Amino acid sequence: MEAAVSVVDKLKSFAKSTQDFASGVFRGGDTPNRRSPIEILKRLQREAFSDIMKLRDRQEKVERVLAFYKSSKGSPFQEASTNVRGEFDAVGAVLMIGTIDERKRNAIERTIRTGIDSRLTFETTVREKDTLVTEFVGSERGQINIQGTPLSLAKVLYAANISDWFSAVAIPVGGRCRDVAVPTSSHEQRGLTDYSSFGPPLLNQLNGSAIAVMGKKLNTVASLAQFVSALPHSGRHLYCFSTFGQVVCQLTSSTKLSILGIHKAATLSSQQHRLAAMSLPIGILQWSGHSEAPLEENGLLDGSVAITLESQRVESTRIGGWVEMKRSNPKYLQWAVNVADTPEDDFGWGFSLGGLMQGPRSWEHFQVESFINFNLGKKCKLQPGLLYVRDGATQFPALMFRTSWSL
Secondary structure (H helix, E strand, O other): HHHHHHHHHHHHHHHHHHHHHHHHHHHHOOOOOOOOOOHHHHHHHHHHHHHHHHHHHHHHHHHHHHHHHOOOOOOOOOOOEEEEEEEEEEEEEOOOOOOOHHHHHHHHHOOOOOOOEEEEEEEEOOOOOOEEEEEEEOOOOOOOOOOOOEEEEEEEEEEEEEEOEEEEEEEEEEEEEHHHHOOOOOOOOEEEEEEEEOOHHHOOEEEEEEEEEEEEOOOEEEEEEEEEEEEEEEEEEEEEEEEEEEEEEEEOOOOEEEEEEEEEEEEEEEOOOOOOOOOOOOOOOOOOOOHHHHHHHOOOOOEEEEEEEEEEEOOOEEEEEEEEOOOOOOOOEEEEEEEEEEEOOOOOOEEEEEEEEEOOOOEEEEEEEEEEEEEOOOOOOEEEEEEEEEEOOOEEEEEEEEEEEEE
16 A cells, blocks of 8 residues: 555656646746746836936936036136127119219218128127127228128127116227217117218217226216227327217106217327237327327317207107317317108108308308118118218219118
8 A cells, every 4th residue: 555655646746747847838937036926026126226326326426517517607608698690781872963073072972981881790698787799890881892801800899787877898999989879869770871870970980999987877877988099100100099978968758968079199109110909008108299280180189079969759750960069170060960760660761961061151061861761671671862962062962772681
């Protein structure tokens, strides 16, 4: 019996082994871990914990790098944004005049500047309130050749708004009085000639490098600027110092009165050798003892004073006028009266009277101008118009056309 029981046990053991082998073959060789859910969960938990620790280490490294850059001072241009603006301005004229002689040519050049203006301006916002402006010029009106030249640097300007009532401007290259003057209107008016612009000619004078400050108190705004430039003169160098000042008073909610002027002084350098640009020897600040009378006669030191009055009746209608007087000759008066209605998105028009007087009864120059303004969208403007000029003994009418594009 014991032998029979032993045989039966062996047969049972063999049958179980055969069953286990068959199960392993048909189930693809399952391991004991796959058959245990608890072991599977433990393995997944260990892998997830390892991945989480790796991600945490990477996050800590990134946070340390960001904290380092935030704590460091960094560059003021780190978060600056730059706007690029291209401008194209063309003016043409059909002169109803006969043979052109020297006298007529001079009269035309004093009144009309035809040709093409093309410029590229980069405006960068620095520290949220300050502005850096860099301007390149390709061509300018008034030139015989309209093919233009390669882009050249015309202006570099940095405006710092220190507070709500005080600001400062630095212009290393290409400073004009208009750059440091108090703006009397938010809308820039462009007519067919310089007389039809709202502002006296001294604002367009190129005076070199400049530094200026501007302050505001209640209804009054004042600007003060100092220019310096170097010009060749009689085989030496003439260093010209120009002081510009302006006071603007808000008479009513729509009317502004502006008093502005520029005073010029110069000294001749005894050095024959020319220095590089933006180099100013300290010795030239000393009085050279040379007379300034010849310089005033040539107009190099001829300062001027001007008064402007501008009133804005509605959103786009403006009435303005200005008078400018030369310091060397108080009887020399330039003046203009302008009326314009030029909305930005509709049909507009403009009318201007202007002239130059050498005395109460001496009208050296007089002109009448009218134009129609068409806005073709926000980037293009067309201005056809009529102009009548009387300059001394020369007089002529002209058909004018101006087009302006901006990108």
